[in-house]
Amino acid sequence: MARSKTRWVCQECGFQASRFLGRCTECETWNSLVEELQTDSHSVPLQARNLLELELELDLQRADQGPVPLADVELDSACRLLTGLDSVDEVLGGGLVPGSVILLAGDPGVGKSTFLLQVARVLSKNYSVLYVSAEESRQQVALRAGRLGIDGKNILIASEQDVSLIQKHILSTDVKFAVVDSVQAVYLRQVSSAPGSVSQVRESAGALVNAAKARGICLVVVGHVTKDGSIAGPRVLEHMVDVVLHFEGERHRQLRVLRAVKNRFGSTSEIAIFAMGEGGLAEIDNPSALFLGERLSKAEGQRAASGTAVLASVEGNRALLLEVQALVGMSSTGTPRRVANGCDFNRLLQVIAVLEKRVGLALARQDVYVNIVGGFQFGDVAGDLALSVAIATSCLDRSVDPFLVSIGEVGLSGEIRPVSSLERRLKEAQRMGFKKALVPQSNLPLSGKFDALEVIGVEYLVDALKAVIPGLKDRPAAGAPPPTVNCLEPSKADLLNLLS
Ligand code: TYD
Numbered sequence: 326m327a328r329s330k331t332r333w334v335c336q337e338c339g340f341q342a343s344r345f346l347g348r349c350t351e352c353e354t355w356n357s358l359v360e361e362l363q364t365d366s367h368s369v370p371l372q373a374r375n376l377l378e379l380e381l382e383l384d385l386q387r388a389d390q391g392p393v394p395l396a397d398v399e400l401d402s403a404c405r406l407l408t409g410l411d412s413v414d415e416v417l418g419g420g421l422v423p424g425s426v427i428l429l430a431g432d433p434g435v436g437k438s439t440f441l442l443q444v445a446r447v448l449s450k451n452y453s454v455l456y457v458s459a460e461e462s463r464q465q466v467a468l469r470a471g472r473l474g475i476d477g478k479n480i481l482i483a484s485e486q487d488v489s490l491i492q493k494h495i496l497s498t499d500v501k502f503a504v505v506d507s508v509q510a511v512y513l514r515q516v517s518s519a520p521g522s523v524s525q526v527r528e529s530a531g532a533l534v535n536a537a538k539a540r541g542i543c544l545v546v547v548g549h550v551t552k553d554g555s556i557a558g559p560r561v562l563e564h565m566v567d568v569v570l571h572f573e574g575e576r577h578r579q580l581r582v583l584r585a586v587k588n589r590f591g592s593t594s595e596i597a598i599f600a601m602g603e604g605g606l607a608e609i610d611n612p613s614a615l616f617l618g619e620r621l622s623k624a625e626g627q628r629a630a631s632g633t634a635v636l637a638s639v640e641g642n643r644a645l646l647l648e649v650q651a652l653v654g655m656s657s658t659g660t661p662r663r664v665a666n667g668c669d670f671n672r673l674l675q676v677i678a679v680l681e682k683r684v685g686l687a688l689a690r691q692d693v694y695v696n697i698v699g700g701f702q703f704g705d706v707a708g709d710l711a712l713s714v715a716i717a718t719s720c721l722d723r724s725v726d727p728f729l730v731s732i733g734e735v736g737l738s739g740e741i742r743p744v745s746s747l748e749r750r751l752k753e754a755q756r757m758g759f760k761k762a763l764v765p766q767s768n769l770p771l772s773g774k775f776d777a778l779e780v781i782g783v784e785y786l787v788d789a790l791k792a793v794i795p796g797l798k799d800r801p802a803a804g805a806p807p808p809t810v811n812c813l814e815p816s817k818a819d820l821l822n823l824l825s
């Protein structure tokens with residue numbers, strides 16, 4: 326007779342305690358422990374782990390060939406399944422690997438099911454595909470497929486929540502690619518807690534991983550993320566799978582970004598960018614054009630709007646041009662607000678501090694809002710210089726050439742530090758028709774040729790601002806003196822003294 330007992334499980338990190346705790350001692354979240362009834366898995370191994378695991382064990386015993394020299398291991402790169410979406414294959418490191426398990430995580434409603442149906446469509450041209458929806462009925466999936474124009478001849482659809490039956494489907498059908506949507510909606514009968522709880526998610530995912538590995542198919546498991554961005558339920562799920570993909574984007578915006586945060590078969594720096602539209606997700610070949618939008622339609626000689634600048638970010642193998650907008654205004658409260666949308670908040674604070682101390686901009690009583698156009702999130706320090714240009718032009722109410730790209734990390738002494746992959750960034754700027762580039766002096770000379778770009782090397786932030794903001798040396802007309810402009814000269818002198 327199986328012995329039953331209860332335990333308290335943290336719904337954030339999976340930590341288990343034998344009694345109630347108000348705060349998880351592992352991840353320090355308050356009120357996250359929930360009582361779960363647990364059948365002792367040691368006493369009922371056959372039921373809890375079911376027949377599949379036995380089958381897998383037998384398979385493993387048969388397949389055990391003992392150690393071989395590393396050099397003798399045959400690589401079979403041709404066996405990867407291509408999704409038909411070039412950027413997705415790049416994110417995966419060259420396509421889907423048979424026998425691998427992928428966790429696709431994202432906010433509810435961001436488009437995970439849509440994305441996987443579209444991938445299933447491409448794969449179904451060459452292989453048979455199984456799509457198990459635990460959240461929607463077969464009719465609902467068929468309706469969505471119809472909207473996306475998928476005929477679905479080679480796609481098997483099941484609507485099932487019982488993991489044992491899903492395992493059966495995986496084993497009984499001869500598919501190469503399977504989807505389980507989502508892991509929070511399925512359950513293992515042997516685990517008494519509710520679907521979506523830590524134990525249920527962990528055990529169900531474990532059973533699905535076993536089935537996929539036993540059959541050598543590629544399995545994608547969908548996982549919803551919680552408000553704070555962690556994959557709902559246990560982080561342990563991330564350790565169980567080979568690849569963790571994050572599908573990011575805001576529901577009311579078109580932009581979607583697919584990112585690998587863990588990849589046993591490739592790098593984690595590549596991203597794929599999509600636009601969600603009427604016909605589902607469409608790959609964006611030229612994301613820079615999307616992010617720069619109206620700026621590209623400016624005629625030569627026109628100025629950009631005050632408080633805007635362009636940065637070049639590098640994501641994996643590709644460079645992206647992004648427009649950064651800043652708004653600086655007198656604060657109505659004692660503590661000025663700083664808001665960062667799309668960039669790192671601490672980085673913004675650091676840039677503001679350097680602008681104050683090393684350049685002399687009076688920002689201490691000003692609210693500073695920064696926004697990266699298009700809803701893209703970037704974390705590249707090479708964006709510091711563009712952030713500084715945007716904030717400075719907003720503060721001084723000036724503007725820069727719309728076809729200027731600013732690249733460089735800003736150090737605490739006000740120096741412009743070198744960045745990686747500068748040539749790749751400049752190539753993208755040149756391709757998008759940019760005319761001027763502000764770059765770190767220490768990155769020069771460049772190894773490539775950029776005939777269409779006027780490359781301006783700068784050592785200090787003060788020099789950079791003077792080089793691109795017109796009339797900065799001039800005293801402002803009487804009556805409207807932006808006091809900060811006058812501060813530029815002494816600050817530079819201070820800076821040079823400091824560094825000499
Ligand atoms: P869905 O794939 O159901 O999200 P998830 O599986 O991540 O919960 O996507 C739902 C959203 O996508 C929904 O708000 C509507 C939108 N959508 C489109 O804009 N165009 C489309 O062609 C489809 C199928 C969905």
Ligand code: MG
Nearest residue numbers: 437438460506
């Ligand atoms: Mg869904």
